[in-house]
Amino acid sequence: MTDSQSTVLNPVTEAGRMEPRHYDGILLASFGGPEGQDDVIPFLRNVTRGRGIPDERLEEVSHHYRANGGISPINGQNRALKAGLEAELSARGISLPVLWGNRNWAPYIPQTLQGAYEDGHRRLLMITTSAYSCYSSCRQYREDIGMALTDTGLDGKLAVDKVRQYFDHPGFVEPFIEGTADGLAKVRAELVAAGTPDSPVHVLFATHSIPMRDAEAAGRSEGEPRHFAEDSAYVAQHLANGAAVMAQVDALSADAGRKAAATPWSLVYQSRSGAPHVPWLEPDINDALEELAGQGIKGVVIVPLGFVTDHMEVLWDLDTEARETCEKLGLAFDRVPTPGTHQKFITALADLICERTAENNIADRPAMTDLGPWYDVCRPGCCANFRGAKPAIAGADSTVGADSTVGADSTVGADSTVGADSTVGR
Numbered sequence: 001m002t003d004s005q006s007t008v009l010n011p012v013t014e015a016g017r018m019e020p021r022h023y024d025g026i027l028l029a030s031f032g033g034p035e036g037q038d039d040v041i042p043f044l045r046n047v048t049r050g051r052g053i054p055d056e057r058l059e060e061v062s063h064h065y066r067a068n069g070g071i072s073p074i075n076g077q078n079r080a081l082k083a084g085l086e087a088e089l090s091a092r093g094i095s096l097p098v099l100w101g102n103r104n105w106a107p108y109i110p111q112t113l114q115g116a117y118e119d120g121h122r123r124l125l126m127i128t129t130s131a132y133s134c135y136s137s138c139r140q141y142r143e144d145i146g147m148a149l150t151d152t153g154l155d156g157k158l159a160v161d162k163v164r165q166y167f168d169h170p171g172f173v174e175p176f177i178e179g180t181a182d183g184l185a186k187v188r189a190e191l192v193a194a195g196t197p198d199s200p201v202h203v204l205f206a207t208h209s210i211p212m213r214d215a216e217a218a219g220r221s222e223g224e225p226r227h228f229a230e231d232s233a234y235v236a237q238h239l240a241n242g243a244a245v246m247a248q249v250d251a252l253s254a255d256a257g258r259k260a261a262a263t264p265w266s267l268v269y270q271s272r273s274g275a276p277h278v279p280w281l282e283p284d285i286n287d288a289l290e291e292l293a294g295q296g297i298k299g300v301v302i303v304p305l306g307f308v309t310d311h312m313e314v315l316w317d318l319d320t321e322a323r324e325t326c327e328k329l330g331l332a333f334d335r336v337p338t339p340g341t342h343q344k345f346i347t348a349l350a351d352l353i354c355e356r357t358a359e360n361n362i363a364d365r366p367a368m369t370d371l372g373p374w375y376d377v378c379r380p381g382c383c384a385n386f387r388g389a390k391p392a393i394a395g396a397d398s399t400v401g402a403d404s405t406v407g408a409d410s411t412v413g414a415d416s417t418v419g420a421d422s423t424v425g426r
């Protein structure tokens with residue numbers, strides 16, 4: 001590492017907000033998924049490398065993929081999202097190409113970064129298909145870019161920044177509001193048709209379970225007191241978002257002439273893995289369904305609040321397993337869509353990009369909860385990696401990913417009149 005690199009700090013203003021800059025490309029970073037039966041095992045090996053997942057769990061998860069032809073919907077979703085985002089940017093007159101790279105399957109992040117550099121890119125802005133704060137959804141992406149830059153020798157040549165975690169951006173939340181209102185209408189209609197109108201229904205917000213230790217470190221800077229009542233920014237973000245969705249949904253059904261009662265809801269977890277003795281966030285969605293049925297609930301609307309797009313965990317854990325649990329318990333069931341390629345979500349991604357660009361800048365940072373808007377630049381040590389720190393980009397303490405030449409030699413993506421001559425620290 002050169003002196004200039006180690007002393008380049010991300011130009012952060014207040015509250016982790018970064019000065020708008022000139023970028024020459026967008027990096028859409030995602031998880032990746034298999035695209036056929038032959039991909040399943042190699043993909044699972046990529047995901048679990050060094051993560052201590054028991055073999056039995058891998059075997060079990062491989063069946064979820066096998067049952068779907070070995071194909072996860074996530075890559076197709078991302079191709080459509082990339083196309084949608086490119087169209088949205090170009091409709092705004094913004095000539096930023098959208099490059100796609102995955103953590104666990106082709107196109108892999110290191111190859112995408114290598115190709116970007118060879119094509120003349122010098123400063124990318126990353127947007128991930130992951131909205132909340134925790135190791136898996138934030139730092140792991142930052143580390144994978146950091147490692148890729150180090151391994152390809154591109155650190156100091158290709159800069160990569162990252163947009164804020166966008167869990168409470170209105171364009172991410174609004175598709176859930178629409179979906180939850182529709183879901184409640186469907187489930188209520190089903191109960192009416194069954195001759196049991198006014199049966200109690202319940203909304204379940206579902207997200208990925210994570211180890212308790214990761215939950216406690218989520219979004220929390222090193223040494224910082226636990227200032228969230230729930231001890232976890234990951235949990236707090238989901239609860240605040242669930243409350244924001246329900247406030248709007250109840251207002252909508254009041255408009256639709258229903259009595260303005262608050263619909264009961266709760267946050268539940270899915271897709272637990274890891275060793276049984278390690279505590280993870282609970283309750284599991286299937287246990288919660290049993291309990292609700294025991295309390296006399298007759299219908300549920302399941303909202304995949306923790307997920308940006310359809311993938312195997314949505315198809316299997318919700319549409320297969322949770323649905324079967326509901327059938328067994330005699331509960332009416334509806335699963336709300338993920339934001340996926342909803343136009344409001346695509347518009348939001350373009351807005352999130354423009355929050356950070358010197359050209360077409362959007363100064364306003366909308367957030368639907370009191371927790372946001374989240375930080376552009378992660379605070380030191382947040383979302384800790386307990387398996388040994390790796391170089392990570394886009395943190396106040398990052399030692400990789402910043403630019404030494406500050407993009408002055410960009411050969412692509414520059415608007416002809418603005419920013420082609422970008423200078424330091426605008």
Ligand SMILES: CC1=C(CCC(=O)O)c2cc3nc(cc4[nH]c(cc5[nH]c(cc1n2)c(C)c5CCC(=O)O)c(CCC(=O)O)c4C)C(CCC(=O)O)=C3C
Pocket residue numbers: 031032033034044047048051053057058061072073074129130131134136137208209210211271272273274306307308310311312313
């Ligand atoms: C918080 C979170 C998100 C949401 C945020 C985000 O979207 O990024 C997420 C998304 C995803 N997780 C995915 C797949 C998997 N996750 C696994 C394992 C794990 N996930 C974890 C957390 C999360 N995961 C954790 C703590 C583990 C344990 C191992 C470890 O500590 O790292 C395993 C291993 C087998 C198993 O244990 O299930 C697989 C196959 C796919 C792709 C699915 C497809 O192919 O369609 C997606 C989008």
Ligand SMILES: [Fe+2]
Pocket residue numbers: 208
């Ligand atoms: Fe996962």
